[in-house]
Amino acid sequence: MKRRLVTMLCVLVVSVCMVNVASGFDLGDIMIHGFMSQGYMKSSDNNFIGNTEEGTYEFHEIGINLGVPLTDELRFGAQLFSRDIGEYGNNDVTIDWAFLAYEWKDWLKLRLGKVKLPYGFYNGKRDADMLRTSTLLPQSVYPESIRDFVVSFNGVSAYGNLDIGAFGDLDYEVFMGTVDIESDNPFMRNLLSLIGMGLITEGIDPIDYWLSVGGEMNDLDIDVSHFEGGQLIWNLPIAGLRLGGSYLQGKGDVTSGALDAEISLDSIAVLSAEYETGPFILTGEYLNLDCDIGLPFLPPYSVGIEGWYGSVSWQVNEWLRLGASYGEYYPNSDDKDGRLFVGAGLRDYYAWQKDTTLSVRFDLNDYWCLKMETHFINGVAQCDLAENPGIMEEDWTLYTLKTSLAF
Amino acid sequence: MRMFKIVGSLLTALMLFSSTANAGCLLIANRSVTEASISKKDVKLIFLGKKIKWNNGMKIHKARLLHGPTHEQFLKEYIQKSVYSYASFWKLAIVTGSAIPPKSFKSEKDLIKYIAEKEGSVGYISTKTPHEGVVVLPVE
Numbered sequence: 001m002k003r004r005l006v007t008m009l010c011v012l013v014v015s016v017c018m019v020n021v022a023s024g025f026d027l028g029d030i031m032i033h034g035f036m037s038q039g040y041m042k043s044s045d046n047n048f049i050g051n052t053e054e055g056t057y058e059f060h061e062i063g064i065n066l067g068v069p070l071t072d073e074l075r076f077g078a079q080l081f082s083r084d085i086g087e088y089g090n091n092d093v094t095i096d097w098a099f100l101a102y103e104w105k106d107w108l109k110l111r112l113g114k115v116k117l118p119y120g121f122y123n124g125k126r127d128a129d130m131l132r133t134s135t136l137l138p139q140s141v142y143p144e145s146i147r148d149f150v151v152s153f154n155g156v157s158a159y160g161n162l163d164i165g166a167f168g169d170l171d172y173e174v175f176m177g178t179v180d181i182e183s184d185n186p187f188m189r190n191l192l193s194l195i196g197m198g199l200i201t202e203g204i205d206p207i208d209y210w211l212s213v214g215g216e217m218n219d220l221d222i223d224v225s226h227f228e229g230g231q232l233i234w235n236l237p238i239a240g241l242r243l244g245g246s247y248l249q250g251k252g253d254v255t256s257g258a259l260d261a262e263i264s265l266d267s268i269a270v271l272s273a274e275y276e277t278g279p280f281i282l283t284g285e286y287l288n289l290d291c292d293i294g295l296p297f298l299p300p301y302s303v304g305i306e307g308w309y310g311s312v313s314w315q316v317n318e319w320l321r322l323g324a325s326y327g328e329y330y331p332n333s334d335d336k337d338g339r340l341f342v343g344a345g346l347r348d349y350y351a352w353q354k355d356t357t358l359s360v361r362f363d364l365n366d367y368w369c370l371k372m373e374t375h376f377i378n379g380v381a382q383c384d385l386a387e388n389p390g391i392m393e394e395d396w397t398l399y400t401l402k403t404s405l406a407f
Numbered sequence: 408m409r410m411f412k413i414v415g416s417l418l419t420a421l422m423l424f425s426s427t428a429n430a431g432c433l434l435i436a437n438r439s440v441t442e443a444s445i446s447k448k449d450v451k452l453i454f455l456g457k458k459i460k461w462n463n464g465m466k467i468h469k470a471r472l473l474h475g476p477t478h479e480q481f482l483k484e485y486i487q488k489s490v491y492s493y494a495s496f497w498k499l500a501i502v503t504g505s506a507i508p509p510k511s512f513k514s515e516k517d518l519i520k521y522i523a524e525k526e527g528s529v530g531y532i533s534t535k536t537p538h539e540g541v542v543v544l545p546v547e
Binding site for chain 2: 031033035063065067069073075078079097099103105106109116124125128130131163169171239240278279281315366406
């Protein structure tokens with residue numbers, strides 16, 4: 001796998017050397033672009049997406065994409081992507097997206113293949129560090145723990161733009177398909193934690209229960225039978241203001257040893273608002289995830305995740321941008337004060353994560369930037385229990401440094 | 408009377424300055440484009456990749472300038488985005504494959520040449536730049 005990453009890296013470097021780096025390859029109508037970034041993370045206490053307490057360089061991404069118009073209405077596009085962020089990615093090269101797009105009318109276009117999922121305003125910026133002020137997207141709405149579930153889907157989507165006269169215009173997208181999650185993906189462990197948290201809520205010891213119904217701790221697989229949803233963005237007639245809503249739902253079977261459980265993802269809903277005025281961009285987003293889990297010998301129960309954030313970005317001049325944000329995340333929206341965690345022998349602050357972030361970005365030129373960021377965090381809801389075996393600190397700080405290149 | 412003349416001269420100068428500032432950029436199109444005029448809203452939708460076809464069904468090929476005062480004036484007047492924000496918008500479209508970005512040109516001369524040759528194309532230049540071989544698209 002490392003060999004494949006090195007090959008991809010070489011292709012990217014050669015590409016950068018051979019072309020005008022700011023605008024990528026432009027072979028007539030065929031386009032080739034790419035990006036790469038390398039970062040460093042260090043936390044005062046607690047491990048967050050990797051071994052941050054000691055400091056980690058496992059914080060990089062690389063991608064290369066191709067766009068080919070086939071006719072006036074049909075085009076093909078694909079992106080190869082590799083990343084390593086703590087336990088996620090491990091430099092495996094994946095097809096991030098690859099689809100055929102049929103652009104029939106302004107109001108109706110179709111995509112078929114592996115397509116980026118419409119989730120919030122910034123899901124598309126997840127892996128392209130160059131496109132944002134911060135090094136990490138606000139984790140309260142874009143948690144790394146569910147990234148592989150919401151990054152893209154296999155299926156079909158219809159999208160377009162509708163002119164609504166004096167009221168502005170609407171961007172919409174509706175989709176249906178499925179999601180492939182490998183059994184060794186860290187998302188599966190996060191899913192297990194979600195199930196376990198729900199069992200704790202019911203007063204049941206999750207490990208005892210799991211083993212008693214034939215489940216195995218290191219064997220978990222999910223088969224998503226269907227996954228659908230959509231997004232609507234209203235571009236208001238007030239310059240720079242847009243409001244949006246995304247909604248996803250689906251169903252799947254979880255198997256582990258002899259255990260077979262049904263998971264119904266009732267909804268992932270994201271509400272978004274953005275206002276851009278001059279050098280300032282103000283953003284607010286809210287996430288609500290509801291999931292029903294049906295396990296043997298137990299009545300179906302629900303778990304819910306809730307998160308929100310507000311942020312401001314200021315383009316001070318051509319080369320300097322500043323950002324600030326505040327967000328809150330609750331892995332169990334019915335237990336925001338942490339009483340269930342206290343009941344399970346943990347601390348109440350395991351039930352939330354409140355993050356105040358300050359970011360600085362230097363644009364060294366059109367295609368290269370350097371970023372520094374500090375997170376002042378209260379709570380540990382997004383710190384993996386397996387990576388933090390002891391009792392974690394309630395108040396801690398995360399520092400990140402990252403440089404990115406795009407062409 | 409003298410005061411009236413001074414105020415009059417100042418107002419005239421201000422009006423001239425304003426009209427110069429507003430007339431900073433000109434929308435030009437290939438001769439195949441049959442639209443007599445275009446709305447300001449459609450200009451925005453075209454250069455954000457949301458309007459992809461002319462009224463007669465022909466595909467729109469958009470062309471933009473990479474830098475410069477004409478580009479800044481165009482973004483301010485029609486797109487209501489900063490230079491950074493507009494560049495970021497298209498970089499996002501590239502990394503998600505959501506739309507085809509406009510063809511970029513460093514000089515107005517190259518952009519005019521492209522518009523003159525490419526059917527269905529549209530772009531913008533400074534009002535002061537000579538523009539033979541293309542049509543001017545009035546904005547309502």
